[in-house]
Amino acid sequence: MIDTEAWVLYERSGHIQSALDSDEFRLEKFSFPGPESDELLVEPLFGSWEGNMTHSLQRRPIDICSQRRERRVVIGNGSVLRVLRAGSDVRGIHEGDVGILYGGHVQDEFGYTVLVQGYDAPGTVGVLAKRTKVAARNFLPLPPASNYRLEQWAAFSVxxxxxxxxxxxxxxxxxxxxxxxxxxxxxxxxxxxxxxxxxxxxxxxxxxxxxxxxxxxxxxxxxxxxxxxxxxxxxxxxxxxxxxxxxxxxxxxxxxxxxxxxxxxxxxxxxxxxxxxxxxxxxxxxxxxxxxxxxxxxxxxxxxxxxxxxxxxxxxxxxxxxxxxxxxSHYIRHGDSPAAMDYAAREGWMPQVSEIYSWEEIGRLARDATAGRLRSYFPVYGVNPI
CATH class of the missing domain: 3.90.180.10 (Medium-chain alcohol dehydrogenases, catalytic domain)
Incomplete structure (x- = not known):
């Protein structure tokens, strides 16, 4: 098992709708099974607060704990990741490599997303955690010529x-x-x-x-x-x-x-x-x-x-x-992602990140998001030191 610290969403108790109206979203210890041979153990460096995270806390349009039939869930799927360990069957990805997460944990036969890591895909651990695991195929290395900040790539990722x-x-x-x-x-x-x-x-x-x-x-x-x-x-x-x-x-x-x-x-x-x-x-x-x-x-x-x-x-x-x-449409086809990333690095099609919440401030970020108080189009939070 891998032990980490994470912001954890609990199943709903009683008739309370939003997890922020109770103690059902909180920072605590979290454990998950170690990565399989085709997976990576990674640490998020920066995360992007996405709409599906707000939906998860509001439990609309779905209650993801109920949907996944899990008592505790770690949400989040927009992130820049650093590889800590690669599974034995993984080729071309090494410890220390940095990339973004492709969130489509379950894809159809053409590579389009069906279920999303850190949202509605059962058994997945999102990026609101100091450590998580991802399928090696869903780790997208940053373009080698990128001159953009990691927090920009986090906001770019979804x-x-x-x-x-x-x-x-x-x-x-x-x-x-x-x-x-x-x-x-x-x-x-x-x-x-x-x-x-x-x-x-x-x-x-x-x-x-x-x-x-x-x-x-x-x-x-x-x-x-x-x-x-x-x-x-x-x-x-x-x-x-x-x-x-x-x-x-x-x-x-x-x-x-x-x-x-x-x-x-x-x-x-x-x-x-x-x-x-x-x-x-x-x-x-x-x-x-x-x-x-x-x-x-x-x-x-x-x-x-x-x-x-x-x-x-x-x-x-x-x-x-x-x-x-x-x-x-819904997200992007897996195979189209590298072309979008290369275009962004080459042409400067990138988000401007103006505010970064700290790891400890994620509770405040969640409240700002659900209350519609976010000032930026691209709210980003830090997870681990660069």
Whole structure:
């Protein structure tokens, strides 16, 4: 057995929803079986706080302890790792090597993620631990020419790999209907968090005209520095759609319609009446209706997340007439990851990390994340000394 220190999530007791409303998420000793012959014993150096970690603590959309049928779980799957020991069947990876974790613990026959380490894959130990083990195939060495900080690679490991895959499918779907000579610089709109920002930055680098919705002055300034148009969500503050409330509450319905009209007017002004060729909507149900209405004909609605709601109502006739394509993806194919990492190292497509929480501050980080108080698109925490 391997003994370590970890932030441990316990199964839910009673009717308490969030683990942070009790003592069900805490720092303590944790033990796990040693690595198999095709696995690595590793120590995380930096971790990235991901949306699925917040979901785990809130126990929405699933309770992962219940899903995994485990009393105690260590979460976390965005990280830079250092190898401590390689299994006897491992080739080409040695003690001291540094890389990022590919989180797809269970993959389908084509290399796409089914279950995620440190989330819904049973028996896995996430990176909120001083030591953990990973499948050797899921250790992705950093590009040899990388001049970027390890904390940047930690933030890159989930959000940027997810964005790479989602963007490539979305732009590919658009180009099946509209050729580059017909629309050489598509309008691409997004709202969400770090994955949305990464996808928009990738689109901008490919020559697209990009804009992102945010309600934060700090983030509007960050978007301006990146050359992405910032759309201030405070100008349409009642944009979150609740279908049931819309049907029964006339005051809410009027406020929503006013906000939706304001949002669509801003998008129309930005696109000169064309609307967006691609909308990255990583939020979900509350803005789905507005996202669809902001699409141009032949437009693509793309998502790889469901931050606030998973169920949406679609008018199939309108979507068919508009020839809208809906793209749903989940992380990245294992074999596509090295190309994304090489591009990032070569072109500078990397996150800017502005704040790093210490190992002891992870409880505060968890509370900031669940309360929506994070100031950065890329919250990072330290685990072990470099």
């Amino acid at each position: 959000r940027y790999l997810t964005a790479w895959s989602n963007y490539r499918v979305a732009i590919g779907a658009y180009r099946l209907q509209v050729d580059a000579h017909e629309d050489p610089a598509p309008y691409v709109l997004g709202w969400g968090g770090g994955s949305t920002l990464a996808a928009l930055d990738l689109a901008r680098r490919a020559g697209c005209r990009t804009a992102m919705v945010t309600g934060s002055s700090e983030r509007l300034a960050e978007l301006a520095r990146l050359g992405i148009v910032g759309i201030d969500r405070r100008r349409f503050s009642d944009i979150e759609f609740d279908e049931a409330r819309y049907g029964r509450d006339p005051d809410y319905r009027a406020a929503y319609r006013q906000s939706e009209r304001a949002f669509l007017d801003i998008v129309g002004d930005w696109t000169h009446g064309r609307n967006a060729a691609i909308v990255f909507d990583y939020i979900g149900a509350p803005v789905f209706r507005a996202s669809v209405k902001a699409l141009a004909r032949q437009g693509v609605l793309a998502t790889a997340g469901w931050l606030m709601g998973m169920q949406m109502t679609v008018n199939r006739a309108i979507e068919c007439i508009g020839r809208h394509v809906h793209v749903h």
